[in-house]
Amino acid sequence: MAERSFKAEVEHLKLGAGQKFTGEGILAITKALLESGVGYVGGYQGAPISHLMDVLADAQDLLSDLGIRFEANANEAAAAAMLSASVHYPIRGAVTFKGPVGVNVASDALANLSSSGVTGGALVIVGEDYGEGSSIMQERSHAFAMKSQFWLLDPRPNLPSIVKAVSDGFDLSEASNTPVMLTVRIRACHVTGTFTCRDNRRPELTVEEGVAAPRSDFSRVVLPPASYRHEQDKIERRWPAAERFIRERHLNEIFGPATAPVGIVMQGGMYNGTIRALQQLGLADIHGDSEIPLYVLNVTYPLVADEFADFCAGKTSILVIEEGQPEFIETQLGSFLYRATSEVRLHGKDVFPMAGEYTGAVMRDGIAAFLKDAAPQILPDTVRAPNTEALEIPDLSETVPIRPPGFCTGCPERPIFAAMKLVEKELGKHQIAGDIGCHLFAALPPFEIGGATMGYGLGPAANGAFDGGGDKRPIAIIGDGGFWHNGLSSSFGNMAFNKSDGLAIVVDNFYAAATGGQDVMSSRAASKTKSTRNPIGRALRGIGIDWVRQIDRTYDVGKMRDTIREALTTAEKGPKVIVASSECMLNRQRREKPLRNAAIREGRRVDVPRFGVDESVCTGDHACMRLSGCPSLSLKKLDDPLRDDPVASIDQSCVGCGNCGEVADAAILCPSFYRADVIHNPGPVEQRLARFRGRITSYLSARRAKRRLDLGVSP
């Protein structure tokens, strides 16, 4: 792990029965797993569940004390496949990844797992990355539950409910021999709160004990004719068992008055937003006591027809609050009503938008629209006939600039894309496919490089159609995370096998950096529990790719540019790969800063570089900005009536990576940049030399100054 410690979080995991846990949702889930007697855990990091993986990775001692196996799986498919242990063995297992990309990758294993069915509880925790701040395509994991027949939990977003969902999930899984997916939305992962702990539990059967006494049963293997029987079993036995369990254990919740003309059905995750909207409409108090009956689906799949029918009894209209599209739940509930020849009117996507996040305003307007139609008498007058005017506030849409994510200060990827931009100026635009990871920010200004992303590890594969080449070669970019996730086989195996003539650039920053700096196989630090330090170049040669150039300092923009140019113009046929390696600056700073500060304190010599710009030499053309975009390289308006345009300026946050100077040099930009190295604790010889130099240079400067007019002009 990238030298970042989760010790404080691990302490939380040790709390015992009756003690109060206070913290984030995702950590509460981690604690709940231990309380549920889980036997093995695994997964693949990604927002918003990275924290779960990071904490588990740091909790190895605690986990082994409890007899729990933790795997940082190679990818989501590997994680889901690991749940296979719960097929024959009565061992509870949990894996986590983000949805839906993770679910997409895992779908093969999830489908097989669902077909086989499980003996021990199998829980898939999915961080549903949907809405504001999401970094992926906007889709629902719900469809996967429907197609593979596993159960889907979507608990109310507070810590006690989420924790309860974990233990209910295992019970449900075992009661119905079916894997269960627990989705938590991005805000629920980060929501803070409190719950009362139970003791951590050792698994009844550990994986060590399991593997020592192997089991097998042909009827659980997905092969005909067993697979036909699996399908029948799902429908005839597992599904009814799940419905029974959901009803008996009251996994879904009903709030509000027993009788009312209308009711609201919602996904558990929508509960707090619904209550807020009802509070605003004067129909609920701050404790959530609602004047409208609420049917909260903590289990969104399967839906229980008779429970729903009971809720509908005596009501004329029902509103379904279901975020995302298509409206699977609403369609199913409508079908229930139709089959029961019910008179109840069903609303949902008619008053709510089909697509997009259900924000506060959307909730309030949607529920108000439903009630205006279905039960206007219960709405306060101000809602039925608002007489307040909307306020006129100046339109700032032309003023406020958008702030898309970009590379961090000192990021080693910036010089790679600066070099690509320079090559582009020489050789023209190329077909470029990107992957998933930080490098995708290069698609945004100022680089505007890359035109597609097809999935994690699939960058070079996405150029397959162009692999034959033409007048120009296709370029693909992939990170080291993507390389080990899936890229080696799907992308590079593909390139090698098909004799691709394209170029792939592996952005190797020593970590799965975009997800928080987790170790990968080529990470440089030694790890106690993982095999690291496996060079990417060696893996490539192993699959028959010989044109591999290793660059160990990406900040060398000139070399970077020359190597890319060579790859695009060489007469040599076959796949070309450039492995561009420099450590993720965020992680490097996190590791080196404390060491550096300690060294300075202890009186050792330390050289701290930082860049600067000579204001008087900078002409304000901003060419450097268009090849950088570094947050620490900004603009400054000079107090000089003769200057129109702001000049470049580098602030305190500069880490001295060198990109500015290298770019100024490689692109022949301008001589304004300088690097200042501050030497802490210099040695005596060095000090004497510096004094000598200083005397000579200041003598010369002073000599010239004396002979000219000092006009107060900034030099």
Added chain:
Amino acid sequence: MNAPIRPMRSDDAAGGIIKLAILAVGGQGGGVLTNWIEALARANGHEAQATSVAGVAQRTGATVYYVEMAPAGEKETVFSLMPAAGDVDIMITAELMEAGRAIMRGFVTPDRTTLITSTHRALAVSEKMVPGDGIASSEEVLAAAEIAARRVIHADFDALAIASGSVISATLFGALAGSGALPFRREAFEDAIRAGGKGVEPSLRAFAVGLDAARSGTDATPPETLDAPYRVSGPEKLLAEWAHLQDRLGVSPAPARDIADAGLRKVVDFQDIAYGREYLDRLDVIAAQDSGDGNLTREAAKYIANAMAYDDLIRVADAKTRAGRTARIAQDMRLTGGQLMQVTEFMHPRAEEIVSILPARMGARWQQNPSRMKLIDRLFNRGRRIRSDGIIGFSMLYLLGGMKGWRRRTLRHAQEMAHIDAWLARVQSAPEPVAIELLRNQRLIKGYSDTHARGQSKFARVMEGARLVEHREDAADWIRRLREAALQDEEGKALDGALQTVKSFA
């Protein structure tokens, strides 16, 4: 687009909940601030819930943190996980454009929102890339804030934090305490910082500064050290000659005098007294055409000075070896006693630059000779890292910077003077409004090497475009539009479009 905002209604049952949102840019410590607020509420008899959408926060994007709190009672409170338009009591924005974004999203409303914002700017990439001045208007956002918010507390909380050796989260926490928008005493806030346990002392210092800034209600930006009014100094003989030049300035129209003074200082500093005289001669010619309000003279004073003080190797070398530069850099780098500083310059001379300091005729001849240029490139064209604190590096730059006597003979000087003559001839033959715009076109020429060449080409194209419209009544307006288009992007795509438009009717 601004979200439609409806004020909260009186029947809102959620009135007992305090809703606080924070909009920060990655790396500003929004998470720390959120933790403090949450701990503060919990330690003072409130239930609290916080959440965030962190996703890509670390990577310079904007992040929303959201906290709700209510007095703790028998029953637990149901809090929302996201701020709703028109329903935020306290909005804290850690950068000014984020305040603008909060207003656009409807999180700032006149009936309830206390807006606490830092006025400093973290420029977006789109603002920095523009070859001209692409910086968004802070005034517009502050003006909108005054309308949109119930109350605005604004100061440069970033500068205040840096001055106290801390980060902006601490000064903003102080401003939150100072605003009185939360029902907790100052000591409770400070306890929350202490309970956090990291960097307590600097945080408390910055907290106090932020609190005072919020209470005093003025824009308490730390005073910048203003430069003392300059006093010219130097050898007696030069001072006497300078006084003569100054006398000539006295006759300039008042609105132009300050600029002409700055321009004169710039060109004399660039070259010598005689060059200053030439500057004033050129200025006089244009000033003679001034209709009387001094506008033409002022623009001429500015742009002739800029054109005459062109950016050549000699100027750059001089700037890098001036007395006081080392001290200035040392201050920027916060050098303290016992530390040393080494300074490395990044230079990359090409054949063009080498030839440009040769005698004009010889240089022009060489420039026409590709094989000779290639040879010079082979000898000189590579990145040079020059240690300007070292004796060899400094001496090289010092010698180059001392070549002012040679400058007038160089090819570059001849080229620049030819450019100025041609440009001013156009200016002279144009009516005043057009002349002013033609003068301003000099702004397009900047940068070094390729960038400089691109600037010159843009200048040439705008001047060419100007010729097409010069006869029209709205010529000045069209020339201004052409220039602004040229400043929009590097390649001049916007300029191409504008020129197309001009050609379509000219």
